[in-house]
Amino acid sequence: MTLNVLSNRYAVAVPVTQSDVALRAGVSRALVSLVFRDATNVSDQSRARVLLAAEELGYRPNMLARSLASKKVRTIGVLLNDITNPFFVSMYVELSDAAQDAGYDVLVGPGLRSVAQERTLLGTLLGHRVAGLILISPLxxxxxxxxxxxxxxxVSIARDMNLDGADFVTNDELVGARLGVRHLVDLGHERIVHLSGGFSRSAVHRKRAFLRAMSELGLAGSARVIEGDFTEEAGRSAAREIIRCRADETAIFASNDLVAVGAMGVLEASGVRVPEDVSVLGYDNSVISDLQMISLTSIEQPLRDFGRASIRLLLERIDGERDTRVSLEFEPRLIVRRTTARRAIR
Amino acid sequence: MTLNVLSNRYAVAVPVTQSDVALRAGVSRALVSLVFRDATNVSDQSRARVLLAAEELGYRPNMLARSLASKKVRTIGVLLNDITNPFFVSMYVELSDAAQDAGYDVLVGPGLRSVAQERTLLGTLLGHRVAGLILISPLxxxxxxxxxxxxxxxVSIARDMNLDGADFVTNDELVGARLGVRHLVDLGHERIVHLSGGFSRSAVHRKRAFLRAMSELGLAGSARVIEGDFTEEAGRSAAREIIRCRADETAIFASNDLVAVGAMGVLEASGVRVPEDVSVLGYDNSVISDLQMISLTSIEQPLRDFGRASIRLLLERIDGERDTRVSLEFEPRLIVRRTTARRAIR
DNA sequence: TCGTCTCATTAGCGCGCGCTAATGCTTCGC
DNA sequence: GCGAAGCATTAGCGCGCGCTAATGAGACGA
Incomplete structure (x- = not known):
């Protein structure tokens, strides 16, 4: 680590208030307030003088004081658990974008899968009196x-819990599972193994949806599940298991892209070709699935829709336009790439 | 999209103030304030009564009012441009973590590589009177x-501009370039091509560092540069170029991991094996480089150090402990994986 | 010239809390 | 029993701005 001292001049910011602007513009403070609230009943002349003075002084309305006085906060709090998951981060990006469009700032509480931390973060967000909360997969x-x-x-995203106070946005797991299973079956696969994401709610839902989709096609008997979690290592571990016991499955339906990629890595390293010998299907359509070297067929969760819808639902409640609790399920989409192919006759 | 109405009961949050707590505890409002500021001179009995009343009412200090009154804001503003770059997002994660440890909240201004948007976001952050600013690669x-x-x-990260008001944190490009070049040269490579990230400052710096590292080893003549940007497509395009003109380079030093992965995809699809025929080196050591299917040798930027150092520098200035401008350069590390190997004799 | 009507402007309280000088209450020693 | 000393508590102003009732200034007709 190298440290360089570059200079020793530091200006100090001078806080500029409405009073300063009023003084310079030669009007009362309240008039400045009116101008910055875009109120009517201000002559063009006065308005111009105020704006000029503000510009000259570098005045910016103090959001803290404004929120305090108006009792309206233009900030939305987002509880993001966990921040190391790229899928959730992408979700946050969309949320933040949508909030910005609606004229709201976003205060994030980024967690690392710890309940205690979650408590603290929620406290912080509520301490800021945010206008509303978006809970991304709370624990x-x-x-x-x-x-x-x-x-x-x-609004709660990706966790369908009994939150009597929260609306709920998610993707339709059953539709996603059907899309994936049908795709594989159409390619001639029958024996399909699901690499489960473990025992979190979303993982369990995804697994159940897989099993149901299989049995809908009369394939309940040839469906198999290997438990794990949502990590690459879980995918690798499952692949080793598959290879070790010479499983006869010809297709893998992973609980997310990372798991799928992990499995593929081990399979190829062991001489099992994808998709010639075995087809692999991911979930989420995250950035990695689109890399040419990976080119993973995946189920796309409509993140953009999630983000937009969540903000919309939240604003409806903030503005008091709705007093009923609501849940939204979006339909996922199948994105076919190169890891799934017709079943080889062997 | 499916919409379900779940219920029609909605409670409304009742804002609880210090006065409410004071009333319930049978003390004055100021005493409640003292308790919540951990002031001395409060009897244990009073303290207990206040805390009990607060608990019962679900009172939480209003950060807005507190900041306004104390003129101290415990929030740090982060300008994040651009948010679609996973490297910057990882940076943000570290920052946020470090800030939290220091007892600060983080308000993010997430940009999408637009200067106009950047202006707006800065305005928002300053409007919130954040205690300090972290600028991640501002445009x-x-x-x-x-x-x-x-x-x-x-504090500015990853952009060494003439900001007389900001400290500066970055990685030492020259050290990184030397690590990469020396690694490749040690493996017997001499003709090395750099896939440049384009004409942004950091990209230009990285390119210059590459060229300098090459010439330090007397290889200025066998260094080549293909211009591009920081995207996967740029890597693909460069690889096509390399294949088309039957370049005799045996190693690729990409300006970041995404570019490297893009190049690898095209190379392998064209029958050029990595690392048997050509070695590929990335930069950043981002998550994708660690995927087993990719396993990209890369130069690790010490993100964690970046984050910690940035917050530390910022706090030093917020607390007025330092009035000189400072720049910190951290040394990157070489992470060897499977995409680099000894040059084949052909 | 005077009163009325209209509209721009202002005075002043309130938002929830930080902070300090002043007040009230104990306790203690002599 | 009295004053001093030590503490716990309170009253009250200020933070920067929203908001409304009240004020002032013109414009107009009679």
């Missing part, structure tokens, strides 16, 4: 969460 | 940026 028990966010406008 | 002209952030504590 906390529903009862506690309900108590904490009681009365706050809130 | 704006130095002169304008200087004017806007004048007097504000600020």
């Amino acid at each position: 906390m028990k529903a009862s506690e969460l309900n108590r904490i966010i009681a009365g706050y406008p809130a | 704006m002209k130095a002169s304008e940026l200087n004017r806007i952030i004048a007097g504000y504590p600020a």
